[in-house]
Amino acid sequence: MRLSKALFLASTALLFAAAPAAAQQKSVKIGFVSTFSGPAASIGDDMRNAFELALDHVGRKMGGLPVEVIYEDDTLKPEVGKQKSEKLVESDKVDFVAGFIWSNVLYASYKPVVDAKTFLIVSNAGETRIAGENCSPFIFSTSWTNDQNPIAVADYMNQKGVKSVYLIGPNYAAGKENLGGFKSEFKGKILGEDYTTWPSQLDFAAELAKAKDSKAEAVYMFYPGAAGVQFLNQYAQAGLKGSIPLYTTFSIDSLSLPRQKDAALGVISALQWGADLPNDANKKFVGDFKTKFGTEPSFYAAQTYDAAMLINSAVAGVKGNLSDKAATQKALEKADFNSVRGDFKFGSNHFPTQSFYMQEVVKVGDAYTQKTIATAEKDVPNPHASKCSMK
């Protein structure tokens, strides 16, 4: 009897002692939404690895406060992404939401985050409306909009004098914006374009036969994730590889290359970052990533690393006082960190002004990698900034 009473008193005392301590202890809470299941999980895992590496690099503390990251799986579904984002801002009360691979998931999810006045740091999805008419002071991007990289590719093909092209891409927001961007810039003839059911259609035999029949000088395609592997395999099997040059964006990265192998050799694409870019931040990022995880980082990882560093710079900039939203926004806008892509600054719509590089797949020894072969465009602002009123 006495013992149990003593225990009860002791535990009550402990409970009361612990409560104020918990209230005082402040941390930076970050929700991270990406795809961690299904075939696209390798992308999500790469992003998580990059985020964790960035946390290691800043000593697991931002502005002197410990960092807590909650990873949420959007399962590649817009409705799940929205639900997870709501949970992060409403019940976890995070200070930042970061991540997002897919444009359609982002477009479904950004509203609850912005409405809760929580900062959203997009590290991949390039939905153009988020950069334009639906922009918000609370949204920042460390990537691009879907049309920017294809514009760079089209520019490069114009310079090379390519006269005609056949376009193939998936029938969803990013696919249309991607091919649309290409079409807006390409000066030659577009001999045909196919949009395939996404993400279920993985056999491109019918589309490839049409591309071959069109006698186009080149083929441009956009298939992120595993579909890019399938497309390149089938391109080779259909006998098009070697006879029609292939250009792409976002379809080849360090995650897919080990499976694309020879099928990807010689394919040219455009990115704002490459593992071989010679700046110090990038050397440290790529080197440590390889040591820690045994693979070369993908562009998804690079953009996520930048997102983490951006958050870190802002938390340090306001000295941990994240309740001052206006000051935090100002600190984020400064982008006071060393991006792995080199020069980095935000335009008026919170999308980066950056350079784009052309990359070709080459074989070095037994490994396949993307080599930077040219600068396609230097310091281009985001093309949708004029549509953004930032309210």
Added chain:
Amino acid sequence: MTLFIEQCLNGLQFGLLLFLLAAGLTLVFGIMDLVNLAHGSLYMLGAYFAATFAAWTGSFLLGAVLALVATLIVGMVLEVVAMRRLYGRDHLDHVLGTFGLILFFDEGVRLIWGPGGLSLPVPSWLNRSIEILPGIQYSAYRFAIIVVTLAVAAFLYILVMRTRIGMLIRAGASNREMVGALGVNIKLLYTLVFGLGAALAGLAGLMQAPILTVQIGMGENIVILAFVITVIGGIGSIRGALVAALLVGFIDTLGRAFFPQILVELLGRQAGSTAAPALSSMLIYILMAVILVVKPQGLFSANSR
């Protein structure tokens, strides 16, 4: 014209591949009255086994044979361990139970092989295009798929129509209780049929693997088509599955190939290219609806013959 012939070949290849999946599904559905949503998981396992065994042995063919045996065994074990408990229950229980199996297999594959997926390269002697008709180049590998699936279809025909086991299978599809009442070891027959269906799904998966990639959930989309084929062809009928699979293969491929152009002509470039993928993927479901209106039992129903 060349394009049309090439697209027909693509349709034939896709249809025959679907037949392999649908044949197993329709047998299991027809004989055991079991709705097996996890059929796509066996397709996935076939691909994973083939990629693994081919990497170990260094030979595509040896890997394929080992993978077939492995999926056959997995199928038979699955029947004994799990499926047996579902017979005679409501179809909703089947759907729940086999949906659980999909999750089980997806997570199991992730634990064993990781989330990234595998690749199974096309054997070098098939990695080229061949001239099958004067002036028409076609992928040698896809042509090989056509040959193999036709051989399997012939084998199934002989097995089902000309052997004692086949007679029991047909009898089981027509009237299960009567077969059991006549003293046939129905349990063993079920295990064999399920194993056969699994092996066919595995074969489809491993042949598709070099064209697509080996990844988690790869069977989930295609198994929907296999169900459509089962329904169109008539439940339990292998002949129906073959006819329906070819129909679906041709309509899907030719629809994707030529339907967008027709729509672009009719609606203009912008609207046409947006509507085309949605409408052409709808074509097979329209076909299914029409056939169900005309023949509610499917084209060749095993029960109403």
